[in-house]
């Protein structure tokens with residue numbers, strides 16, 4: 001049996017969270033077409049006859065522009081030190097400046113066990129285009145393996161899993177085999193709401209939103225219903241009206257989408273109440289964003 005930690009890193013939008021969800025066949029990490037979607041380290045556990053892979057999905061690697069960004073970067077660095085293997089993702093369209101920057105970081109870390117994943121091969125017109133990219137990548141760094149795949153279309157992920165197991169240490173499982181994530185339910189639910197906000201808003205709004213679960217309890221009359229009260233936090237008053245929308249349409253929509261997904265996740269009815277709260281400049285207030293779970297898990 002083999003078992004170990006694999007940290008997925010890469011610039012924003014390379015498909016790290018999509019990869020995790022497809023491999024686990026469960027949505028544990030939220031996904032969006034907008035860069036900088038993931039904020040917390042999400043652990044996803046993959047089990048097979050060969051053993052157990054504990055994936056850590058990290059926020060897209062970029063310079064910290066505010067205190068929150070700096071914390072996210074720190075949390076990536078700490079997982080790089082602790083992990084057994086690093087899975088570095090780039091896109092099939094080729095190496096970009098931001099990828100090169102991450103490579104420089106990898107060269108400096110002690111952990112040199114890196115698998116390069118080339119994602120989004122489904123967008124390539126001709127598969128032959130991959131060969132020069134693989135050659136080019138081989139020259140850049142001594143990667144243990146280079147594996148092209150499509151996380152979205154579930155193409156060639158079995159080769160990736162095989163490659164990962166080959167380089168993991170012999171060990172018994174660390175977690176029970178029926179456990180998929182160790183993310184506390186509260187964060188998972190908050191992330192579902194945040195994903196719907198990301199889906200529905202544009203430009204600077206998505207990045208300035210946080211979600212906090214204020215209360216979670218059984219229904220008073222009907223114990224089969226879960227009552228969830230959550231706050232959507234924005235950093236300025238004018239963003240509040242964007243989230244609420246005309247006649248409250250926007251927040252109603254966000255609430256409906258989030259509730260439907262929560263009901264599937266929990267297998268029970270959910271009554272979801274959403275509030276919008278302004279906390280000026282929260283991304284620079286460490287105590288505040290730590291309370292939301294960012295930067296400390």
Ligand SMILES: Nc1nc2c(ncn2[C@@H]2O[C@H](COP(=O)(O)OP(=O)(O)OP(=O)(O)O)[C@@H](O)[C@H]2O)c(=O)[nH]1
Nearest residue numbers: 012013014015016017018032036037038060151152
């Ligand atoms: N065509 C194609 N799109 C993909 C693939 N994998 C992911 N995507 C898309 O890429 C976008 C970003 O995906 P995410 O999984 O959120 O990317 P991420 O790397 O986790 O992004 P951050 O959390 O912002 O760092 C989404 O629109 C995905 O649907 C793939 O294999 N092919």
Ligand SMILES: [Mg+2]
Nearest residue numbers: 016017037038
């Ligand atoms: Mg992500």
